[in-house]
Each structure stands twice: as C-alpha cells, then as structure tokens.
Amino acid sequence: MNLGNVIKEKRIQVGLSQTELARHIKKSPQLICDIEAGRKFPSLETLVEIAKELCLSLDKIFLN
Numbered sequence: 001m002n003l004g005n006v007i008k009e010k011r012i013q014v015g016l017s018q019t020e021l022a023r024h025i026k027k028s029p030q031l032i033c034d035i036e037a038g039r040k041f042p043s044l045e046t047l048v049e050i051a052k053e054l055c056l057s058l059d060k061i062f063l064n
Contacts, residue, residue, distance in 0.1 A: 002038055003035070003038075003041070003061060003062075004035050004036040004037060004038045005036070006056075006060070006061050007032075007035060007036055007050060007054070007056075007061070008036040010054045010056050011032075011036075011054060014054055014055070016053075016054075018032040018033055018036070019032075021050070021053060021054075024053050025046065025049040025050060025053055027046060027049075031046075035050075047061070
C-alpha cells in the first residue's frame with residue numbers, strides 16, 4: 001500500500017473529508033487530494049501534521 005492509500009484509508013476511518021483534514025492542518029484540499037492520488041509527496045512537516053491529525057505513526061505510514 002502506498003503513502004496516499006494509507007493516508008486516505010485512515011482519514012476515512014476517522015471520519016474526515018479531504019476538506020476537513022486540509023482545514024485542520026492549514027493546507028489546501030487539493031494538496032490532500034494530490035497526496036492521496038500519489039501525484040505529490042508531502043513535505044516532512046506536512047506529513048507529520050497529517051500523521052498527528054490522524055493519530056497515525058510515521059512508521060505505520062512507511063511500513064505499510
């Protein structure tokens with residue numbers, strides 16, 4: 001499973017839309033869409049913010 005799929009799966013599991021996640025981490029919904037689709041890779045800072053918001057450890061993201 002790639003990074004985008006892990007983020008999308010967890011986001012859906014916690015009940016957030018792309019727009020809600022983007023608002024919580026102060027990023028654009030388009031960025032979240034692009035990350036989940038594999039078109040963009042987030043900066044380390046953004047990845048940490050996403051992981052915190054989704055209660056997801058970085059090792060879970062990368063080892064999936």
